[in-house]
Amino acid sequence: MAFINFARREIAFKIVYYGPALCGKTTNLEQIHMAVDPRTRGELTMLSTQQDRTLFFDFLPLKSDVIKGFISKFQLYTVPGQNIYNETRKLVLRNVDGVVFVADSQFDKMEENLDSLANLESNLRLQNDSLARLPYLLQFNKRDLPMVAPVHYIDFLLNNRETRVPTIEAVSTEGVGVFETLNLMSKMVMAHFMKQNNLAGSSLPDEVCVSER
Amino acid sequence: MIFTMTIELSLRVERLLQQLLDRAEARAVYLSDKGGNIIAQRTMAEYQNEENMSALAAGSFFATQELARLIGEGGFHCVFHQGGNNSVYMQSLEGEMLMLVVFDKESNPGLVRLYANETGRSVERLLAEEDQSNQGLPAIGMEFEINESAQPFSQSS
Numbered sequence: 306m307a308f309i310n311f312a313r314r315e316i317a318f319k320i321v322y323y324g325p326a327l328c329g330k331t332t333n334l335e336q337i338h339m340a341v342d343p344r345t346r347g348e349l350t351m352l353s354t355q356q357d358r359t360l361f362f363d364f365l366p367l368k369s370d371v372i373k374g375f376i377s378k379f380q381l382y383t384v385p386g387q388n389i390y391n392e393t394r395k396l397v398l399r400n401v402d403g404v405v406f407v408a409d410s411q412f413d414k415m416e417e418n419l420d421s422l423a424n425l426e427s428n429l430r431l432q433n434d435s436l437a438r439l440p441y442l443l444q445f446n447k448r449d450l451p452m453v454a455p456v457h458y459i460d461f462l463l464n465n466r467e468t469r470v471p472t473i474e475a476v477s478t479e480g481v482g483v484f485e486t487l488n489l490m491s492k493m494v495m496a497h498f499m500k501q502n503n504l505a506g507s508s509l510p511d512e513v514c515v516s517e518r
Numbered sequence: 519m520i521f522t523m524t525i526e527l528s529l530r531v532e533r534l535l536q537q538l539l540d541r542a543e544a545r546a547v548y549l550s551d552k553g554g555n556i557i558a559q560r561t562m563a564e565y566q567n568e569e570n571m572s573a574l575a576a577g578s579f580f581a582t583q584e585l586a587r588l589i590g591e592g593g594f595h596c597v598f599h600q601g602g603n604n605s606v607y608m609q610s611l612e613g614e615m616l617m618l619v620v621f622d623k624e625s626n627p628g629l630v631r632l633y634a635n636e637t638g639r640s641v642e643r644l645l646a647e648e649d650q651s652n653q654g655l656p657a658i659g660m661e662f663e664i665n666e667s668a669q670p671f672s673q674s675s
């Protein structure tokens with residue numbers, strides 16, 4: 306659920322990085338935190354176990370000036386990929402505006418990718434949402450590893466819904482595809498927000514408020 | 519779905535939060551939604567990472583709500599975390615809002631709780647009124663101009 310504050314001229318969007326255990330969700334946020342213009346980022350909060358496995362979530366707040374006259378805030382979250390943490394995944398998904406699904410490209414991870422995507426769908430359903438209505442994209446991560454499945458095969462497995470969504474190949478440990486993913490997701494979320502609320506083109510005074518889905 | 523905070527509503531909510539801040543002699547008061555967005559705030563002290571604070575507060579509070587459900591309780595209305603010098607008090611409001619009060623040892627936790635309760639109810643009433651007066655408003659647009667030339671985020675060189 307996007308949030309507009311006219312008093313502070315702010316718009317906030319929530320983006321969640323989802324995917325199976327160890328697919329590289331946390332690595333995406335770490336890379337963004339490391340490489341993004343420091344003026345546009347806040348602190349990276351990581352709630353992990355001693356072994357660097359995400360326990361609750363990672364959180365990175367970003368600011369952008371893409372929407373003129375407003376501060377656009379993009380709140381990036383990751384979920385914990387391990388099966389046992391499904392309750393916390395549900396919590397992190399609340400009010401989500403867009404999902405980056407990070408798939409592990411290794412051949413032997415295909416089943417985990419599929420399970421995680423199914424888990425995402427069922428968790429969305431619990432909050433009366435669905436992949437059909439939510440902007441999301443697929444990141445095929447770990448393309449540097451030797452035993453990876455061909456892109457068209459992963460695409461066939463994960464991207465066979467009515468609407469095909471964009472896919473991005475990534476080596477997130479090296480930052481490859483990380484910003485492409487972030488920027489595309491941000492634009493998809495904004496476009497969706499405009500479309501849902503018929504925002505572009507007409508005007509309304511600041512004091513007037515809108516609208517529920 | 520989009521939640522909008524008008525200038526008018528923002529002023530009214532912040533007036534209530536300011537009252538709480540003064541009466542409880544707290545350091546900061548935040549109102550957030552269930553997604554962890556700060557909706558309104560009044561602060562005495564400067565905190566660097568308010569968004570992280572709010573995300574953590576929402577996460578931990580709603581995690582305890584789930585815990586409550588699992589032990590057969592409807593939910594916990596409020597949660598206290600008491601530290602040596604600084605403490606936080608969190609309280610859920612109607613509409614899955616969360617009020618976070620940060621205070622130090624100068625404040626009395628009992629009073630914080632009492633005043634927070636009163637303020638919570640006033641904020642609930644205010645948001646509920648707003649909700650009703652909003653119903654059926656067509657989603658006619660505002661002028662949002664997207665800066666097409668630039669990517670939302672760029673890497674520092």
Ligand SMILES: Nc1nc2c(ncn2[C@@H]2O[C@H](COP(=O)(O)OP(=O)(O)OP(=O)(O)O)[C@@H](O)[C@H]2O)c(=O)[nH]1
Binds near residue numbers: 329
């Ligand atoms: N070779 C290679 N390793 C990667 C890549 N991306 C992530 N990794 C490694 O995979 C491991 C897991 O990465 P994380 O980012 O912690 O994975 P996660 O998805 O956050 O895992 P959970 O928090 O348990 O859900 C780490 O050792 C990373 O360095 C990649 O593109 N290539």
Ligand SMILES: [Mg+2]
Binds near residue numbers: 330358359384
């Ligand atoms: Mg992780």
